[in-house]
Amino acid sequence: MPADDLVDTVNSVIEVAMPVAAKMGVRVLEVGRGHAVTTVPIEGNGNHFGAIYAGVQFTVAEVLGGAITAGSFDTSAFYPLVKSFDIAFRAMARTDLRAEATLSEDEITRVAAEAAAAGKADFVLEAVVTDSAGTTVATSRGLYQLRAFGR
Amino acid sequence: MPADDLVDTVNSVIEVAMPVAAKMGVRVLEVGRGHAVTTVPIEGNGNHFGAIYAGVQFTVAEVLGGAITAGSFDTSAFYPLVKSFDIAFRAMARTDLRAEATLSEDEITRVAAEAAAAGKADFVLEAVVTDSAGTTVATSRGLYQLRAFGR
Numbered sequence: 001m002p003a004d005d006l007v008d009t010v011n012s013v014i015e016v017a018m019p020v021a022a023k024m025g026v027r028v029l030e031v032g033r034g035h036a037v038t039t040v041p042i043e044g045n046g047n048h049f050g051a052i053y054a055g056v057q058f059t060v061a062e063v064l065g066g067a068i069t070a071g072s073f074d075t076s077a078f079y080p081l082v083k084s085f086d087i088a089f090r091a092m093a094r095t096d097l098r099a100e101a102t103l104s105e106d107e108i109t110r111v112a113a114e115a116a117a118a119g120k121a122d123f124v125l126e127a128v129v130t131d132s133a134g135t136t137v138a139t140s141r142g143l144y145q146l147r148a149f150g151r
Numbered sequence: 152m153p154a155d156d157l158v159d160t161v162n163s164v165i166e167v168a169m170p171v172a173a174k175m176g177v178r179v180l181e182v183g184r185g186h187a188v189t190t191v192p193i194e195g196n197g198n199h200f201g202a203i204y205a206g207v208q209f210t211v212a213e214v215l216g217g218a219i220t221a222g223s224f225d226t227s228a229f230y231p232l233v234k235s236f237d238i239a240f241r242a243m244a245r246t247d248l249r250a251e252a253t254l255s256e257d258e259i260t261r262v263a264a265e266a267a268a269a270g271k272a273d274f275v276l277e278a279v280v281t282d283s284a285g286t287t288v289a290t291s292r293g294l295y296q297l298r299a300f301g302r
Contacts, residue, residue: 020175020196020204045171053171054233055210062205081240082205088235 006031010070014063021059028067034103036067041096052093061087061127061140064101068125069146072108078115078146083122087140095132101125111146119148157182161221165214172210179218185254187218192247203244212238212278212291215252219276220297223259229266229297234273238291246283252276262297270299 010028014021024045030037040060045052062085069080103111107123114121122145129138161179165172175196181188191211196203213236220231254262258274265272273296280289 017198017200018204018206019198020207023174024171047168047170049168053169053210054213054236055169055206056171058209058236059204059206084237084239085205085209086235086237089233 003030003032006070010067013066013070017066018059018063021063024056024059026056026060026063028063029098031067031071033072034068034105034108036064036071036101038063038067038099039096040099042094049092050094052097054087054089057089057093057097057129057138058085058087058140060097060099061085061101061129061138062142064099064127065125065142065144068101068103069144072103073112073115073146078148081145081147082142083145084143085140086142087138089138091131091135091137093129093131093137097129097131097137099127099129101127115146115148119151121146154181154183157221161218164217164221168217169210169214172214175207175210177207177211177214179214180249182218182222184223185219185256185259187215187222187252189214189218189250190247191250193245200243201245203248205238205240208240208244208248208280208289209236209238209291211248211250212236212252212280212289213293215250215278216276216293216295219252219254220295223254224263224266224297229299232296232298234294234296236291236293238289240289242282242286242288244280244282244288248280248282248288250278250280252278266297266299270302272297 025041045056111121127140176192196207262272276293278291
């Protein structure tokens with residue numbers, strides 16, 4: 001699938017699968033093999049301090065697990081689940097945010113092989129959330145499981 | 152302040168301070184010294200699996216930090232910030248959810264004294280999120296900081 005079509009597809013999945021995230025304005029910007037970028041606007045997500053609520057920062061980072069799955073694994077056979085998620089808030093989030101994560105080629109190969117053999121495979125995704133000035137506002141570590149449909 | 156008035160006050164603060172959480176339907180049910188309970192409906196928060204999105208589970212647990220602060224500390228002088236938050240998803244969340252956390256009397260005393268002396272004090276809040284059958288769907292560990300206004 002061309003990269004732009006894949007971005008559109010993943011954004012459509014977010015609308016259906018995570019309407020709460022879509023309502024926040026969380027969108028995928030880039031999806032590729034081992035690589036995903038998401039964004040969320042401050043508009044509608046600010047609080048009385050003019051900062052983006054922690055749960056929105058969680059969401060813009062957490063959806064990277066689904067996006068990177070779409071770019072890296074066979075989504076006709078497998079889907080991702082989040083098992084645990086740790087996030088550290090490092091600076092006030094006062095602008096639109098961008099979140100990014102990568103998965104190495106070795107890790108993609110391991111996860112795909114393990115999931116094909118066992119029907120499931122865990123993987124860890126570390127993400128960085130930055131503001132419009134490039135300052136890191138949050139870092140996260142998500143533990144996901146790639147699981148075969150019907151398991 | 153009578154307990155019911157405090158619950159109403161905290162819910163009003165959520166509306167203003169965390170409109171995203173209020174839009175999810177996150178509400179405080181109980182607030183007392185060292186004790187808080189929150190809830191969120193499945194209605195509007197379900198996905199295509201009929202489950203509540205992880206970011207909503209994060210939110211119903213995370214807001215306990217603010218609620219327990221209102222019940223335990225001097226909110227005319229101090230406010231809470233969340234510094235980090237770890238959550239483990241243990242079962243599918245298919246009903247309205249309830250989240251609960253407690254803070255011991257010793258810990259309240261320590262945090263209040265440290266914040267009075269230093270202008271800030273960290274505290275950890277462990278929360279349990281349960282479904283309508285009482286099954287634990289998520290557990291969390293939030294690191295918060297009680298901070299003096301103007302610091």
